[in-house]
Amino acid sequence: MKFQELKIIIIGAGLGGLCLAQGLKKNGILFEVFEQDPSHDTRGQGFRLRIDQEGQQALANCMPDHLYKLLTEHFAIKSGPVQTINSHLETINGKWVDEWQDSETADTPDLKIDRLHLREILLKGIQEQVHFGKRLLNYEQQINGQITCHFDDGSSECGHVVIGADGVHSRVREIRFPHADPIESGDICIYGKTVLDGNAKEQIAQKLQFATTVLFESELAVIIDAMRYPLFSDNAFSSSMFEMSPRQDYLYWAIIGKPGGFGLKKNSVIVNSSTELSAMIKHVSQTWDKPLQALFKCANSSSMKMVPIRYSAVQTEWEATQVTLLGDAIHTMSPASGVGANSALYDATILADIICDYSRQSGSITMAIAKYEQLMRAHSFAAMVNSRRGSTQLYGSESSESSHAEESYSSTDQ
Ligand SMILES: Cc1cc2nc3c(=O)[nH]c(=O)nc-3n(C[C@H](O)[C@H](O)[C@H](O)COP(=O)(O)OP(=O)(O)OC[C@H]3O[C@@H](n4cnc5c(N)ncnc54)[C@H](O)[C@@H]3O)c2cc1C
Structure with a gap:
């Protein structure tokens, strides 16, 4: 498949989904984002975020220079x-x-x-491709190889790849990995x-x-x-x-x-x-x-x-398909160390780079996703361990997050 033909569907216009969308736009890849909320500021979603060096690099890589400058110099x-x-x-x-x-x-x-400022800046230049008030209900594979997503307003959309960037209560994860709900x-x-x-x-x-x-x-x-x-x-x-x-x-x-x-x-x-x-x-x-x-x-x-x-159990391996996940949707972790958003941004930048590389070489998109998932798993495992250490250092949590971070299962669901 040539990259001009490739169309990516992103579910969720949170931090990871929007950062990925910016990275795809920068590289001329077609995408559409679907967000359940009626607008970007519908509900409070926390306030200040600490963005570490890795998160900063991810944003710089995905965003056009003028937007990254606007963010870092003024907000x-x-x-x-x-x-x-x-x-x-x-x-x-x-x-x-x-x-x-x-x-x-x-x-x-x-x-x-x-x-709020970060989301507002991440939305700039891609407003036409971000559709609010569209909650994903389901998706299904078509005979022609595409995937159709169905939304709660009765509409649907087809694409070659579906990316669940839909956070801790991810509907994409529920369908893709039915037994991987985060644990409290x-x-x-x-x-x-x-x-x-x-x-x-x-x-x-x-x-x-x-x-x-x-x-x-x-x-x-x-x-x-x-x-x-x-x-x-x-x-x-x-x-x-x-x-x-x-x-x-x-x-x-x-x-x-x-x-x-x-x-x-x-x-x-x-x-x-x-x-x-x-x-x-x-x-x-x-x-x-x-x-x-x-x-x-x-x-x-x-x-x-x-x-x-909440935290997710880390999965060791699974067979890649045209449906993948990023951020909290696949690796929810405690906010104790402030690494959740940074991990979502890391996922977004490596996924954007990998999709671009593989599609330009006319390679297999499933192989590209497998490569992304391997890197994402290794990175999120380390982040989960850090987040657990943060909880222990902050308030002496001996929570089972630690053991579950190391607990793993493999899945080839769907
Ligand atoms: C109090 C607090 C402080 C934090 N501080 C930090 C920090 O300083 N640094 C840090 O790195 N992390 C921090 N985090 C963690 C961070 O907020 C999350 O890890 C991060 O927001 C995850 O990004 P995401 O893109 O994966 O998901 P989100 O940002 O949650 O985005 C998911 C989006 O998907 C949408 N969605 C959900 N379901 C559907 C559906 N079915 N259809 C369509 N759209 C859907 C949601 O409405 C949402 O907009 C903090 C968390 C909390 C609670």
Whole structure:
């Protein structure tokens, strides 16, 4: 098959799906993206992301230069040193998560980027190929070798390759690997955002307002990251010029740990009402210093969310087909080390490169996918191990994530 004929269908316009779409566009490969949400900003999906060196390389490789420049020069904040404290705001030593790359420990420090900004920039130049309000229900192989995807609005689309970039609840994975649903570790994460308005600046401890901070407590940890944008260096520049959501200074925070750390029993129900979440955080932080409690008191209640920590069992091998997966859809992991999005971006860049190489050589697309899956498996296995180490270093999780990362099964389903 010549590359002009090859058409790729991407399910999911999250970080991995959009990065892949940019990489395909850069190389002149036909693609269409289908996203279940009605628009890119329909629901909150977390706030700041730490993008490490590998994630930065993936974005640079897939995006056109002007978009990568827009992202890094105006919407990314270089991470500074990380401070480690206790709940009385006292500095503590000897606690660290190996995966954190700050300006003290790495030549290329992580970049802090708001997820909404990243998605907005990744959508630029490909809006016509990204179709919102299309939830994949099913796909089927046709006699002519193509695959037809069916969506919940009754429409369908044919392509030569289908890529499931549809996240932790992936429908593509459900069909392709019916026994590979992610497992809940029992650990929990509550995250939110506190806008740095006058009141918040006055009440919240100064030491938290400019830095990256990790607070260690019994059975849980709190990650607090200041998203403070420098003033635009170019007076002529503003977010609106590039049709971007405005930049707003805020503190991102995430409380992550075992149920006991939140005063909950094992297997407690996940709640998402802001009143219940506020009450739970108030209970957890009742003995903490007031200027620390203020971080949660001043938080935007609609921004708070509780998620169970899930992870996938790593599969050792399977036979490649024209349907593959990337990112959380195939390797969900704990947010403890901040490697999930970076892994999705890594998958996207190697998949884009491999599809381009093989199709230009008129090779077999299934062989190309097999090569991608081999690299993706090796990379995600290492990322799962790092994520597990991050959980242990953060809150002493002995969760079965570790054993399951090493547990494996092979599958030739479908
Ligand atoms: C609190 C928190 C903080 C985090 N911080 C970091 C961090 O700092 N660094 C990091 O690397 N990672 C971080 N992560 C992990 C990161 O968010 C995920 O690993 C990453 O978003 C995965 O990207 P993805 O493209 O695979 O999936 P997603 O970004 O989840 O995208 C999947 C998309 O598919 C769509 N979809 C789902 N089903 C269908 C369907 N049937 N049909 C069509 N579309 C569908 C969804 O609506 C969604 O838009 C964090 C996670 C959390 C919860």
